[in-house]
Amino acid sequence: MDEVSTAEAKRDLSHLLRRVEAGERITITRYGEPIAVLHPAKRRAGSRAELRAEHGRSQLDPLDELMKARAEIRF
Numbered sequence: 001m002d003e004v005s006t007a008e009a010k011r012d013l014s015h016l017l018r019r020v021e022a023g024e025r026i027t028i029t030r031y032g033e034p035i036a037v038l039h040p041a042k043r044r045a046g047s048r049a050e051l052r053a054e055h056g057r058s059q060l061d062p063l064d065e066l067m068k069a070r071a072e073i074r075f
């Protein structure tokens with residue numbers, strides 16, 4: 001894990017975020033003491049089906065039901 005000072009973090013935030021997106025963990029220090037850790041965020045599933053599968057839901061959620069009813073009214 002790499003360490004950077006708060007001054008470096010302010011100056012190079014965009015660069016640090018690219019490194020974190022690539023999987024690195026970076027500790028931000030103030031006067032040599034760790035105060036924060038940057039790490040990659042857990043990515044969410046992309047589709048509703050993937051979200052339902054991830055959370056064990058197989059039935060339609062209210063938004064899906066609304067969209068289905070709206071489609072039926074149009075035709």
